[in-house]
Amino acid sequence: MAQHPYQSMPDYTRWTRAVERPAYSTVDPVVDFPFVVAPDDKVATAGSCFAQNIARHLRKNGFCYFVTEDGHPLGSEEDKVAFNYGTYSARYGNLYTARQLVQLFDRAYGRFTPIEDVWTGPEGGYVDPLRPAIQVGGFPSLEELKLDREIHFAAVRRMFEELDVFVFTLGLTEAWVSLEDGTVFPVCPGVAGGTFDEARYAFVNFSVADTLADMREFLTRLRSVNPKSRVIITVSPVPLIATAENRHVLVSTTYSKSVLRVVCEELSRSETDVAYFPSYEIIVGNYNRGRYFAEDLRQVTEEGVEHVMRLFLGHVANVETDAPPPPPVEQEPDPYLERMTRVVQVICDEELIERSL
Amino acid sequence: MSAVINALFPRQYECTDPSLGIEYYVFDTVRMGGDYQFSVEKEGEPGKYILNPDIFRMISERIPADRELIYVSMFGGNAHNALNLLEHPRPFEIIMPSQPDRYLEGRELIPYGYMQRIIGRLAAPYVLNMMTLREAVDQPVFHLESPPPCGDNDYILEHLEGYFRSQVETPKIAPRDLRYKLWKLHSELIRSASEPNDIRFVGSPVQSQDNEGFLVPECYGGDSTHAGPAYGDMALRHFERMLNVQYAGWAWLY
Numbered sequence: 001m002a003q004h005p006y007q008s009m010p011d012y013t014r015w016t017r018a019v020e021r022p023a024y025s026t027v028d029p030v031v032d033f034p035f036v037v038a039p040d041d042k043v044a045t046a047g048s049c050f051a052q053n054i055a056r057h058l059r060k061n062g063f064c065y066f067v068t069e070d071g072h073p074l075g076s077e078e079d080k081v082a083f084n085y086g087t088y089s090a091r092y093g094n095l096y097t098a099r100q101l102v103q104l105f106d107r108a109y110g111r112f113t114p115i116e117d118v119w120t121g122p123e124g125g126y127v128d129p130l131r132p133a134i135q136v137g138g139f140p141s142l143e144e145l146k147l148d149r150e151i152h153f154a155a156v157r158r159m160f161e162e163l164d165v166f167v168f169t170l171g172l173t174e175a176w177v178s179l180e181d182g183t184v185f186p187v188c189p190g191v192a193g194g195t196f197d198e199a200r201y202a203f204v205n206f207s208v209a210d211t212l213a214d215m216r217e218f219l220t221r222l223r224s225v226n227p228k229s230r231v232i233i234t235v236s237p238v239p240l241i242a243t244a245e246n247r248h249v250l251v252s253t254t255y256s257k258s259v260l261r262v263v264c265e266e267l268s269r270s271e272t273d274v275a276y277f278p279s280y281e282i283i284v285g286n287y288n289r290g291r292y293f294a295e296d297l298r299q300v301t302e303e304g305v306e307h308v309m310r311l312f313l314g315h316v317a318n319v320e321t322d323a324p325p326p327p328p329v330e331q332e333p334d335p336y337l338e339r340m341t342r343v344v345q346v347i348c349d350e351e352l353i354e355r356s357l
Numbered sequence: 358m359s360a361v362i363n364a365l366f367p368r369q370y371e372c373t374d375p376s377l378g379i380e381y382y383v384f385d386t387v388r389m390g391g392d393y394q395f396s397v398e399k400e401g402e403p404g405k406y407i408l409n410p411d412i413f414r415m416i417s418e419r420i421p422a423d424r425e426l427i428y429v430s431m432f433g434g435n436a437h438n439a440l441n442l443l444e445h446p447r448p449f450e451i452i453m454p455s456q457p458d459r460y461l462e463g464r465e466l467i468p469y470g471y472m473q474r475i476i477g478r479l480a481a482p483y484v485l486n487m488m489t490l491r492e493a494v495d496q497p498v499f500h501l502e503s504p505p506p507c508g509d510n511d512y513i514l515e516h517l518e519g520y521f522r523s524q525v526e527t528p529k530i531a532p533r534d535l536r537y538k539l540w541k542l543h544s545e546l547i548r549s550a551s552e553p554n555d556i557r558f559v560g561s562p563v564q565s566q567d568n569e570g571f572l573v574p575e576c577y578g579g580d581s582t583h584a585g586p587a588y589g590d591m592a593l594r595h596f597e598r599m600l601n602v603q604y605a606g607w608a609w610l611y
Contacts, residue, residue: 072449072467074440079474140469143457147466336445337475 024288025307029278030315035230037317041164042066044089046104048096048171050236050279050300052087057309061319065089066163069155073334083135089163090155093131096172097206098214098263099184103130105221108156114183118145119193127193129185138193161225169279170260171236173206174244174252188244203244205255211263219271230273232316235260237283239298257284277316279308358386358431360504360578364589371603375424378605379597382420384412385611395432396482396489406485408493415610427497428490429596430556433483433547434503436476437539438582441506442513443521444529453538461532469542476543484550491554498556501592502544504584505561506536508571513581521581537570562595 011017012031019027037043044066045055058065071085084091095101106112107130114129121127125138126145131152132138139145160166176188179202190196206214215233222229235257243252261280268276283292283304290297292304313319362383372378386393396406420426450464451472477484491498507513510530517528544560551558565576565588576588597604 071471072447072465074445074449074467074475075471076474076478079471082474083468083471135468135470137470140454141452141457143460144452144454144466144469147452147460148468151466336443337439 019285019287022287024291027282027285027287028311029281029285030311033277033315034275035273037063037165037230037232039317040064042162043165043167044068044159044163045167045169046088046092046095046101047167047169047234048094048236048238050171050234050238051094051167051169053300053305053309054167054169054234054279054312055086055088057305057312059086061309061313061317063317066159068159068162069152074337076333084133089159091131091134091152092156093134094171094186095168096186097175097184098170098211098218099175099206100130100186101168102214102218102221103184104156105160105218108153108160109221109225114178115181116178116183116194118142119189121193129189129194130183132185132187132192132194157225160222160229163226163229165230165232166222167232167234167277169234169236170211170263171238172240173211173256173259174240175204175206176201176244177204205245205252206259208259208262208266211259212266215263215267216271219267219274230275231271232275232277233264233267234277235264235280237280237292237300237304241298277312279312282308282311358434360576360584360586360589361431361501361593362589363586364593365607367586368590368593368604368607370606372605375605378603379600380424380605381429381593381607382416382610383607384415385609388609388611395486406489408486408489413493419608419610425496426494427499427600428494430487430490430498430500431503432486432500433480434543435582436479436483437536437543439479440476441531441536441539442517442581444531448531450532450535451538451542453541456538459534459538461534472539472542473546476539477546480543480546484547487547487551487556488554491556499559499596500547500551500556501559501596502547502561503540504576504588504592505566505570505572506533506540507577507581508533508537508567508569509574509577512574512577516579517581533571541570559596559599562591565591 006013012029018029039062042064043058045051045058055065067086067089069085069090071080071083075083075085080086084093087093092104095104103112107114116129119127119129119132121132121138123137125140126142127138128134128145128149139148176185177183178185179200184204185201188196189201219231222231237257239253240249240256243249245252257280264276267274283300288304288307292301292307293299294301365381365383370378384393393409395409395412397409399405399407416426448464449467450461451467451469452460454469487498487500510533513530514528522528548558550556565573565584567573572584572588576584576591578585578588593604
């Protein structure tokens with residue numbers, strides 16, 4: 001019988017054995033992840049919307065989810081969510097493109113200051129054009145916006161310098177840029193602030209070369225401040241909500257995700273301590289027959305996220321995935337606030353009684 | 358509330374005919390208890406609150422039927438004090454949109470909107486009382502602003518109640534500017550809850566504040582959080598001038 005390489009290949013290389021036959025919930029495309037994330041490793045996250053799920057599950061499973069801009073403890077969990085504290089490791093909001101990640105680093109370290117650094121928000125407040133949705137209604141004064149931004153940059157620097165593992169989810173290749181200085185905006189000017197003006201802004205659709213160059217730039221910068229850092233890259237499975245290209249959104253989605261997936265492949269093959277985690281394949285793979293997308297065929301269901309995170313924890317963090325997860329880490333109510341509220345209520349009543357008699 | 362009551366006790370009538378002046382019927386917290394439920398859940402409608410019907414029983418029993426009624430709310434007014442007397446372990450600061458230069462460096466900036474949510478939550482039970490009152494009556498409803506904060510740190514430390522002293526070994530007072538700003542934010546929240554709901558917000562009398570907005574010393578109340586009878590007197594006279602009425606006496610409502 002003739003011998004050939006496929007005969008000795010493991011099951012996971014074969015479609016029938018790895019994709020067609022297994023129950024969908026057991027399909028596992030993660031093979032030989034190159035490093036382990038320990039429970040006490042500081043894990044920071046950034047990227048597109050899907051990265052929020054990774055952050056949420058790391059926290060839920062007792063990992064050292066590294067947050068350097070956490071929101072004052074007087075605020076409740078709901079307050080923090082509304083102001084994007086803890087959504088990611090610092091309050092930068094969604095970073096959809098690799099260029100935005102480089103830009104974040106450069107802004108935080110004073111290497112880049114956009115010419116256009118304040119917008120008027122749709123509700124009248126002031127908005128940081130590079131994180132326009134960071135708080136509802138924008139900032140009520142320019143002074144607050146500027147001071148908050150300095151605090152944010154300090155938190156970003158601390159994150160890059162102290163993290164052990166950086167998880168970045170690439171989401172898009174389409175973006176809008178300033179024609180004046182090349183600033184990349186997370187959303188089209190005019191959507192969440194500012195005013196659209198085709199003489200000032202242009203649409204770009206980054207290529208593999210652009211995105212790869214940006215990611216390499218970022219890795220060089222990160223290692224200049226944190227040589228021991230390890231990076232996990234993923235591709236968001238969430239399709240484009242709209243394309244600015246004059247073509248079908250499905251075609252644009254395939255292009256964007258293909259570019260991002262190729263960049264991840266290039267990087268993980270060529271860079272030390274950079275690993276690709278296939279959350280994209282887990283969600284989009286046809287083995288699940290579309291179960292992991294919600295009714296809108298775009299949002300990822302919780303079942304899909306659970307599948308991704310079960311494999312992430314099992315392969316990347318060596319967590320026994322059959323074991324029940326540790327109890328979620330919930331925020332304790334601020335003891336100062338509880339104590340002071342009680343005290344104020346007590347003194348108010350008692351003083352009133354004392355003086356009225 | 359205590360400032361007003363202590364002002365009413367010694368006050369002389371300006372008008373002997375109650376039908377021509379204003380007569381105050383003050384809810385008797387001493388008799389009814391500090392934990393009296395002004396708002397109660399409506400029977401059969403979980404989550405829907407109404408003014409405690411017992412209030413109307415008190416009104417019909419205590420107030421002559423021929424009197425023209427108005428309602429004055431002094432619910433709450435103290436929520437911000439939970440945040441601004443003793444220094445928080447993570448000392449914080451806010452920037453008022455109206456006075457953005459008034460800012461202390463070296464403290465953690467809390468976004469103004471974030472602080473609005475914190476104080477809004479603390480004030481919510483009192484705002485609920487204002488709203489159930491408003492919904493329960495057809496007559497005019499007013500709300501009197503709570504007194505401005507004391508600006509004298511030494512005075513506060515000297516008059517700090519035992520409750521605060523028992524919290525920490527060496528009490529440290531939050532910066533005076535922060536006390537002012539949180540009081541102002543609280544007042545703006547109450548004003549914004551009042552006016553769209555047809556509740557007239559009555560600000561503190563101008564003469565009760567110094568040129569930085571703090572309570573003038575003659576209005577101090579002898580402790581760290583309350584204004585005194587001089588403030589209560591100013592606030593009532595300010596209110597009466599606004600309505601163009603004279604004082605005609607007071608009684609407890611219970």
